[in-house]
Amino acid sequence: MATYEELQRMPMSDLRAEFRSGRYIGHTAAMGAGLLQANLAILPEADAIDFFRFCQRNPKPCPLVGVSDTGDPLMRTLGDIDIRTDVPSYNVYRDGELTEQVPDLKDLWRDDLVAFALGCSFTFERALAEAGLPLRHVEQNKIVSMYKTSIPLVPAGKFGGGTVCSMRPFSPENAERAARISRQFPQAHGAPLHIGDPAKIGVSDIDKPDWGDVTEFRSNEIPVFWACGVTPQNALLRARPTLCITHTPGSMLITDVPEDAEVTVLAPAA
């Protein structure tokens, strides 16, 4: 059994073999350096076109980076990916209720399922860190603060609800830099949705996040809110599809797509 530190340093092919075999079922933070990580949502085709529209209409919380053919577990545009096995751990929801947590989907995959991969914040967080912008929750080994907000989503069919934001504290100057850098990653939530005043987006108490840990603010720091991948998770639960399979939070799909790629599609062989 590889240690977490060994997994962090593994080349992607070895790392994927660990996931594929079921030997590792934990989180994927800081693994697969330079590669795009993604949230996963698998739905029956009957719900797929509305969820597709929901993502197209809400590209900041739901940046689509790949969609499988109906019934095909291979997500070829994202690399050598078998979506039945290549995520460390999966959550299975039936009628909106979590019923199982499983290490693979070998027994659950069906001919009518469509898999959606959505970009996640790891991508822009890595870019911020490389630009020398400190991430408090990373420094303190905490989970980023996340909040329900009043920022409306554009509905599509049964999918809708409110936008969930993650929040990171920065000095005003660093907030501007962080906004400029993250805008370059539309596949990973893009620019912040709001900077400065939590009340303006319906957050009444910054010290009471709806998910994650409380964030420590230092003098002169202001909150910077980004659209968060919990948004589509919430929209899925709220819609209560007969079956919905997601990654287990933190345990993401690591793709073969470079995270600074202009488009999140690997070109086919010419």
Added chain:
Amino acid sequence: MATYEELQRMPMSDLRAEFRSGRYIGHTAAMGAGLLQANLAILPEADAIDFFRFCQRNPKPCPLVGVSDTGDPLMRTLGDIDIRTDVPSYNVYRDGELTEQVPDLKDLWRDDLVAFALGCSFTFERALAEAGLPLRHVEQNKIVSMYKTSIPLVPAGKFGGGTVCSMRPFSPENAERAARISRQFPQAHGAPLHIGDPAKIGVSDIDKPDWGDVTEFRSNEIPVFWACGVTPQNALLRARPTLCITHTPGSMLITDVPEDAEVTVLAPAA
């Protein structure tokens, strides 16, 4: 009847009233300054999810900027748009053959139709012009040269084929600037697919475009190839859906979305 020059200067609400009434059925170049223009493809829902996947997988030739609900002619995320009337002229294809050219879809709209809006090159061309990069075909009042290329598309269901590129000549320095500027417009084909050698992308004679006019090259100029909106048009014809409705070439959908917006979706009222 407004003149072309009057139409170019009209505010969008008046301009759309001209289109909506059927009084103007011509092209939309240089109209609706600062607003995103789009290619249009309307398909029965049975073909829609595969076309949706086709666009997701080929974002440079097919940058999706809006998708209607099934049967709903109002494209709310793009503004005050009734897709049955708000494009100056429509082409109707049945089983892959052009059968009609009509000024509205009042008699053709059906409950199972889905409308897709795809970004177009007008957006990045305006940005290039504003940056002082001369566009030969605009200066000479010609149609840009377009070529079938060997750059493969990622197929989805019955949709596939090859990438069509438009080509604009620049000095090597201006080519690099044009690449940098256009990369900022993922909703409008993004960065060039190729710069320099037509043979590398399967174009054997630069003086024989497959569509549009021949381009005059001046000393020291090299060809710069961008993915082109003719690509999805071709893929649609090739797939031969029972019904497909597009804009008439040059006669685009002008949206209410600013063409420099980070996302091509107008926020709903909070």
